[in-house]
Amino acid sequence: MWEVRLAKHLKADLGTDTFDLVQVPTPEPAAGEVLVRTDYLGLSVAYLEMLRADSRLPIPPWEVGQRIGGGAVGTVVRSNSAELAVGDLVRTMAGWCEYSTGPADQYPGLDPDLFPSPVHYLSQGPTAYYGMSEVAKAGAGDVVFVSGAAGGVGSLAGQIATCRGAAKVIGSAGSQAKIDYLVDELGFDAAFDYHDGPVLDHLRELAPEGITVFFDNVGGEQFDAAVEAAAPGARFALCGALATQIGDHEDRFPEPDLTAAAAKGIAVLPFSTYHTPEQVAAWTEHFSTWLSEDRFVFPHTIVEGGLSAAPQALVSLLKGSFKGNVSVRVAS
Amino acid sequence: MWEVRLAKHLKADLGTDTFDLVQVPTPEPAAGEVLVRTDYLGLSVAYLEMLRADSRLPIPPWEVGQRIGGGAVGTVVRSNSAELAVGDLVRTMAGWCEYSTGPADQYPGLDPDLFPSPVHYLSQGPTAYYGMSEVAKAGAGDVVFVSGAAGGVGSLAGQIATCRGAAKVIGSAGSQAKIDYLVDELGFDAAFDYHDGPVLDHLRELAPEGITVFFDNVGGEQFDAAVEAAAPGARFALCGALATQIGDHEDRFPEPDLTAAAAKGIAVLPFSTYHTPEQVAAWTEHFSTWLSEDRFVFPHTIVEGGLSAAPQALVSLLKGSFKGNVSVRVAS
Numbered sequence: 001m002w003e004v005r006l007a008k009h010l011k012a013d014l015g016t017d018t019f020d021l022v023q024v025p026t027p028e029p030a031a032g033e034v035l036v037r038t039d040y041l042g043l044s045v046a047y048l049e050m051l052r053a054d055s056r057l058p059i060p061p062w063e064v065g066q067r068i069g070g071g072a073v074g075t076v077v078r079s080n081s082a083e084l085a086v087g088d089l090v091r092t093m094a095g096w097c098e099y100s101t102g103p104a105d106q107y108p109g110l111d112p113d114l115f116p117s118p119v120h121y122l123s124q125g126p127t128a129y130y131g132m133s134e135v136a137k138a139g140a141g142d143v144v145f146v147s148g149a150a151g152g153v154g155s156l157a158g159q160i161a162t163c164r165g166a167a168k169v170i171g172s173a174g175s176q177a178k179i180d181y182l183v184d185e186l187g188f189d190a191a192f193d194y195h196d197g198p199v200l201d202h203l204r205e206l207a208p209e210g211i212t213v214f215f216d217n218v219g220g221e222q223f224d225a226a227v228e229a230a231a232p233g234a235r236f237a238l239c240g241a242l243a244t245q246i247g248d249h250e251d252r253f254p255e256p257d258l259t260a261a262a263a264k265g266i267a268v269l270p271f272s273t274y275h276t277p278e279q280v281a282a283w284t285e286h287f288s289t290w291l292s293e294d295r296f297v298f299p300h301t302i303v304e305g306g307l308s309a310a311p312q313a314l315v316s317l318l319k320g321s322f323k324g325n326v327s328v329r330v331a332s
Numbered sequence: 333m334w335e336v337r338l339a340k341h342l343k344a345d346l347g348t349d350t351f352d353l354v355q356v357p358t359p360e361p362a363a364g365e366v367l368v369r370t371d372y373l374g375l376s377v378a379y380l381e382m383l384r385a386d387s388r389l390p391i392p393p394w395e396v397g398q399r400i401g402g403g404a405v406g407t408v409v410r411s412n413s414a415e416l417a418v419g420d421l422v423r424t425m426a427g428w429c430e431y432s433t434g435p436a437d438q439y440p441g442l443d444p445d446l447f448p449s450p451v452h453y454l455s456q457g458p459t460a461y462y463g464m465s466e467v468a469k470a471g472a473g474d475v476v477f478v479s480g481a482a483g484g485v486g487s488l489a490g491q492i493a494t495c496r497g498a499a500k501v502i503g504s505a506g507s508q509a510k511i512d513y514l515v516d517e518l519g520f521d522a523a524f525d526y527h528d529g530p531v532l533d534h535l536r537e538l539a540p541e542g543i544t545v546f547f548d549n550v551g552g553e554q555f556d557a558a559v560e561a562a563a564p565g566a567r568f569a570l571c572g573a574l575a576t577q578i579g580d581h582e583d584r585f586p587e588p589d590l591t592a593a594a595a596k597g598i599a600v601l602p603f604s605t606y607h608t609p610e611q612v613a614a615w616t617e618h619f620s621t622w623l624s625e626d627r628f629v630f631p632h633t634i635v636e637g638g639l640s641a642a643p644q645a646l647v648s649l650l651k652g653s654f655k656g657n658v659s660v661r662v663a664s
Binding site for chain 2: 135238240256257258259261262263265266267268269270271272
């Protein structure tokens with residue numbers, strides 16, 4: 001089978017030469033183990049930090065020669081365990097490989113009928129849901145601003161705020177096509193292109209009553225403008241997943257000037273999360289409910305081409321080429 | 333009478349040449365007005381910001397030629413109002429002058445028997461109390477770290493945490509004398525000199541269980557170390573009053589790197605306050621109660637020498653020459 005390994009640590013811009021595609025023996029399941037075929041890989045801009053030797057995440061970055069990690073969904077194709085049967089849909093953390101093997105309890109079973117597609121299990125919803133509900137505590141009457149709103153987390157975060165009763169949800173993104181998408185397809189109340197004049201002007205026009213919740217994926221000017229446009233006591237959830245994004249800002253995580261925030265008593269709530277089982281369960285329940293009620297859209301791209309398409313897909317994701325969540329179809 | 337005016341805006345270090353001592357006519361109270369003698373001026377490092385032309389506070393800085401403002405307590409010496417009688421103790425916001433006049437309702441009456449001295453009304457307690465109780469919400473079982481703990485706000489903030497049931501209160505200050513004072517006189521559980529090796533080493537030794545509340549008057553290295561030494565979900569109240577302090581750090585307000593804070597889900601809560609009537613009332617009630625129960629010490633210096641001693645007193649305060657709160661006796 002094929003797997004993808006880290007060829008060298010990332011220094012400046014990400015290119016496909018950061019990865020090695022290597023052929024290795026397809027593993028054999030031992031007693032109590034299963035062989036799982038990787039069906040879809042989920043991608044996230046947070047991967048960028050894991051590719052750096054100087055990652056600032058509190059977990060070790062990936063080593064050169066090591067397989068690229070991350071979440072995936074797969075299908076059991078051989079089973080030496082009574083716990084899983086051939087054909088079962090499972091979650092796998094085996095990373096960028098075509099097949100993996102291990103004890104059955106390493107592969108939590110997934111309900112194939114809960115969602116329209118297995119890729120729904122690979123969304124960045126647990127981050128968006130945790131951030132909007134537990135960190136920002138967005139609810140009835142809130143005026144919510146989401147920066148980086150067309151991304152994997154932001155596109156879900158804005159809809160979550162609406163479903164939780166926000167009075168108004170405003171998004172920013174980097175192109176007119178994304179702006180139209182946010183308003184026309186995802187139901188944002190308003191959106192603007194952050195290249196199009198001062199961010200503060202947009203916010204003052206769109207939220208003259210003051211922002212009460214800011215879900216920040218970007219930092220920099222958008223953070224500063226949100227402080228200026230905030231109501232006293234606003235809650236700012238700073239999302240660590242997308243703050244690592246390559247973009248118009250220099251910092252990999254906001255280092256905000258808090259002077260103006262102090263005057264308004266703004267709560268600055270930086271967070272990052274690795275999708276605890278509780279967070280995944282809370283998101284899965286709400287996501288499936290909201291989808292069934294036609295209150296939610298899952299913005300999603302499936303990249304075709306098998307495992308070898310994964311490196312270029314991640315590069316494209318980090319260039320902002322996609323809207324919403326992105327996964328790679330490994331097996332068809 | 334004499335009053336003190338701003339001579340020039342502050343650029344680098346504060347000196348007494350920032351001030352002009354000028355003689356002006358003692359004002360005459362009109363009908364409905366009172367004449368109030370200034371007894372004590374309260375001083376605070378927050379004044380530093382008001383002296384700068386480029387103040388980052390959300391209120392206009394003082395203008396050159398304008399009288400220096402700030403809180404004081406005084407005594408009514410003439411009254412053309414039925415609301416106040418000669419001899420009444422009042423609060424005044426007239427600033428650095430020997431006498432002021434205005435409508436009686438500009439001078440809230442104070443209970444002369446509530447505290448041992450009128451200077452108790454000039455403490456920075458409303459900031460400390462609001463920050464520790466309403467922003468950090470310190471309470472039973474919390475492990476609390478206060479930076480700049482020997483200052484006007486910090487010396488009260490640590491004791492407030494203890495009175496609210498904190499399990500442990502740790503302070504940092506800039507000299508061994510201040511450390512001894514914090515532990516021996518103010519009842520801090522532990523204290524350390526921030527010049528004495530890495531701050532993080534002190535915190536790991538003194539709070540191996542992890543800090544749950546940080547009341548930060550300083551920023552810089554102390555903020556970074558507190559993040560490292562914090563328990564998940566800790567609350568960090570960043571006090572804008574003392575963050576303007578001249579000290580070992582370059583920034584006038586912390587511009588923290590929030591990456592590590594994100595990993596622990598630390599709530600960063602910058603605040604500044606101008607002592608609303610509600611905040612003053614809440615503090616006054618608790619302060620008088622705790623003092624009467626012998627649970628609280630009021631760390632305080634009264635600078636003698638009249639109004640003309642005020643400029644040098646403020647310069648000395650900003651050099652860290654005092655412990656606790658500082659007031660100037662204007663009339664004796």
